[in-house]
Amino acid sequence: MASLLILGAGGHGKVVAETAMLTRQWDRIAFLDNNNNLNNLMGIPIIGCFETYVDHVKSYSHAIVALGNNITRLIWMAKLEKAGFEIPVIIHPSSIISRFCEIESGSVVLAGVVVNANTSIANGCILNTSSTIDHDCIIGKGVHISPGVNVAGTVSIKDFSWLGIGSKIANNVTIGSSVIVAAGAVVISDIPDNVMVAGVPAKIKKYVGDEQ
Numbered sequence: 001m002a003s004l005l006i007l008g009a010g011g012h013g014k015v016v017a018e019t020a021m022l023t024r025q026w027d028r029i030a031f032l033d034n035n036n037n038l039n040n041l042m043g044i045p046i047i048g049c050f051e052t053y054v055d056h057v058k059s060y061s062h063a064i065v066a067l068g069n070n071i072t073r074l075i076w077m078a079k080l081e082k083a084g085f086e087i088p089v090i091i092h093p094s095s096i097i098s099r100f101c102e103i104e105s106g107s108v109v110l111a112g113v114v115v116n117a118n119t120s121i122a123n124g125c126i127l128n129t130s131s132t133i134d135h136d137c138i139i140g141k142g143v144h145i146s147p148g149v150n151v152a153g154t155v156s157i158k159d160f161s162w163l164g165i166g167s168k169i170a171n172n173v174t175i176g177s178s179v180i181v182a183a184g185a186v187v188i189s190d191i192p193d194n195v196m197v198a199g200v201p202a203k204i205k206k207y208v209g210d211e212q
């Protein structure tokens, strides 16, 4: 059986770890973490800080990054892949994923998520708890879809955007790259790159960098 290294033992790391356990795909799981004085979390050993990843290539077959920051997650994912780890997709057994959709490596699909037909999810995305993504959507790399978000059909979301908790995206809309959609917003028209939008209907509140 395969073994899994999880980078990040924070809140998101805990959820990813439990999801990974439930898949029963891994005979061993361990964390790497930079902010934790513990050596064990949820019965899972914390075996070093992030920078020690190269020491574990021979003992762990797969690695996943469980960090909320979209850019940082993808940077670490690239380092792990280059070092020789396989980067898996981790899918909670309670999620409902159309067999006609594609989910690329490094993405995690958490409890209660629904993804409908002909949708594609690129590398390193977080489809967080109870979010739904309908048919024919194109989700770029490093996108975070927070808990309870609903994305209607034929929506395109470009790289590194973050949809805040409970936001809703109407059908046929394109959301640019590195966009932040604030909690509870309802997006009904296209959004350009690098902005934060909020409200119902969502309006641009400010321009943002690539920090999400």
Ligand SMILES: CC(C)(COP(=O)(O)OP(=O)(O)OC[C@H]1O[C@@H](n2cnc3c(N)ncnc32)[C@H](O)[C@@H]1OP(=O)(O)O)[C@@H](O)C(=O)NCCC(=O)NCCS
Pocket (backbone or CB within 6 Å): 128, 146, 147, 163, 164, 165, 166, 180, 181, 182, 183, 184, 185, 196, 198, 199, 205, 206
């Ligand atoms: C958008 C967000 C990140 C705040 O970003 P920020 O850069 O700190 O924004 P600011 O506090 O500077 O707010 C800018 C403006 O947007 C408004 N705003 C921020 N969040 C808002 C929201 N959810 N709904 C409506 N308006 C909002 C502020 O009131 C402010 O308005 P003003 O300029 O008229 O005073 C935060 O409000 C948010 O929605 N976070 C989502 C959290 C989440 O989804 N967590 C799940 C993690 S799994």
